[in-house]
Amino acid sequence: MNPELSKSISNHPLPHREGEGWVSLLSPEQISLWHQLLSAAHNIVLTCHRGPDGDAIGSTTALASWLRRRYPETDVRIIAPTIFPDFLKWIPGADDILVYENHENEVRPIVEAADLVILCDHGELSRMWTLGDVVRDHPAPRILIDHHLNPEPGIAALIVSHPNLSSTCEVLLRIMLELDPPPALPVREGVVSNEDKSLLPSNDSAPSLTGRAGGESSFLTHDEAVSLYTGMMTDTGAFTYASSRPEIFELISILLQYGIDKDKIYRNIFFTYSPNRMKLMGYMLYVKLDVWKKAHTSIMTLTNAERRRFNVLNGDTEGLVNLPLQILGMKLSVFLREDTEHPCIRVSLRSVDDFPCNEMAAEFFGGGGHKNAAGGEVWGTMDDAIALVKKAVQKFMPQLKAK
Ligand code: 5GP
């Protein structure tokens, strides 16, 4: 290897250095609590919020694999409160996820046998559908790994929650780096061009950040890197929001060392529409989009009758809420859809710049989320929900009209 290249790689500062945004996420007390909880556990359950998204599936699958390699004697299971969309099923390890919804009697005993529960990508047990009650009633200690504002007090013995970070996967990768710090970044032989994929490490010879041989003893496996990248990518709309901190790209640069094909991951997530979904999108934009020009707000609604008409499947509505933000000057997009099981309307909010969707969701829709992406619900009819959106928009008019 070129000695200069080797020198520059080994001089590359580790990502969890102090300053420049790389403050430690874990205090020494939290690190020792982590080790204490993990070494006492024999049956670990990892879980996430209802309606799991790429970050929820990415973080739980990456963590399950990483834990299984470090604690081979421990049984590690992933339980999703509800089903998740087909476009996430290719994520490595997603096959092994147990779904609580519709399998309550089989899955509940697994939670009840757990001696440690790790909650990923949400900070409120109520976001786990009825699985939240099972977890609340179960005495096992809990760890929370998350990036949502205001985690429920007492939700876990160890809370690692960083709302300023892009995704739970980003929080997770950073705590993995802190818990099992690799002494150096992986050393690549030569410069690998996109065209010369043969030089990239294969899954079982993933580069080792610890200098050990790849595979089982590697800091990350290829598949863990794929899961982590997927969560970071999906929670930032493929790095189009919540992703301007330089550290996120340093982390991605580490993940790329494991030979992940980020372009394929993008296609696996975003280019998976069914013909029906394309037609639904056309219908929503042509027929259902209502633009409230003065408020720089747009609103779309979807009823269950329309779901049936377009044969809308689970996941087919994903991403529709983002489309109106492509209109020049739009600040807020509201998407209301009838819940398929409960007499309520699900609310999705998306914004650009500083408009606080999470504040609107908390004040008007009993929900929360992030500044640019939040949600909640209205227990009533679609008309009730539209009336409430009008009230919310009135209240937030000064921010919506601000330049
Ligand atoms: P979506 O619009 O995709 O359903 O949700 C966007 C984001 O809003 C989610 O990632 C989550 O952070 C937040 N969110 C959605 N629904 C709720 C809710 O009912 N309660 C809270 N606290 N947050 C929600």
Ligand code: MN
């Ligand atoms: Mn997330």
